[in-house]
Amino acid sequence: MTFRFTLPTLIAAVFLLSAPAIAQDSTDSASLDSALSALHSGANQKALDELRVLLSETPHDPALLTNAGIAAARLEQWGLAAGLLRDAVEVAPTENAPRQALDFVLAKLPVKEISHSAEFWETYRENVLSGVSLYWLALIGAPLVLLVGLLVLRFIADRRRALVDEEPMPRVGPAHVAAILLLVLHLGLLMTKVMDRGQPRGTIIETKIAAHSAPDSQSPSLFELFAGLEVLILRENEAWAQVRYPGGPTGWIPKSALHFALAPAGG
Known part of the structure; x- marks a missing residue:
């Protein structure tokens, strides 16, 4: 079965994915029922908060990730939604629902990319690696x-x-x-x-954030990043992360502006 993702019909994926979430991991059934009930009833912030608590225990559950991404999308938190759904696609690349939900969210981003050069690796990653587990x-x-x-x-x-x-x-x-x-x-x-x-990545969750030349808000601003854009995380320095937009510039941003992509299971 396939879905056409719009905000009124995003909830359809939740019904399909609630059962796998229970089957795949030993998630607390009562907490999961509460989160899904909140999502079904439109209490999206409550659902998102409860799903993120569940994800802290079972972070690689694609159903929980997708449901959380849908909740964030319904709250129009596009950056967080994109990050959660990218995690879901990475964990379950052959599943249609997370990928379709991610495509929907990416289409909603106010800024879909910034100036950059095409990179073979990123093209190969998008067209080949993203589809395999x-x-x-x-x-x-x-x-x-x-x-x-x-x-x-x-x-x-x-x-x-x-x-x-x-x-x-x-x-x-x-x-x-x-x-x-x-x-x-x-x-x-x-x-x-x-x-x-092995390359850490993250998704910008702030509407707009300035990238600086050093891990200091007083340092010169080099360029701007926008909600939903995916970046490579090069290194970390306390509350700051040095990031590079694929094929583009490098700069420092606060870690609080990032949703860090999942590390591989067991790693």
Whole structure:
């Protein structure tokens, strides 16, 4: 089932996602029921507050993240909504509801981008990496390595047998080439996904924030960032974070202006 996301119909995703939230994690059922009831009744701030409490216990639950993002969107907190929904998409990249909700929120942003240069990595990330799960890449990798290993061992055994029997050497067949190429592609995808997850990111939650040349509000302002824009977090200094807009400039902003993206589960 697909949804056309508008503010009156955003709640549709909540009905679909409330059950997975209970099934996936050992969330307090009463608290979850209270949060979803508040969201259904239009008490969006109450729902958002309660969902964020639940997220502090189970931060990688895509249903909770999506519901919280929807609550923030209904409050027109577009920056926070974008950050929460980006987390949901990262955790569950194959789910349609979080991605559709994120697309809806991004379309509502007053400023959708600032001046920047196109970067291959960001294009690759958006078009390829954002659609795959690190968990599934790792899970698929084990049998793939086993398959290629068995093919290689069998090929070596056939060569030894041919040497002993003085027969023609076996040739590398299409199956060997295909398996090795598949393994190389998979490992490349896995490595770049790990690299991407290792780069801290965040979403601007303030309507507008000035980026400074140093971690000090008295330092010169270099440029402005707007709600919903995603930035790379380069380093932190007490209450400040040095960020870079992808393909664009670098500056310091208060941490309070950021929704920090989720770290990988278990990390």
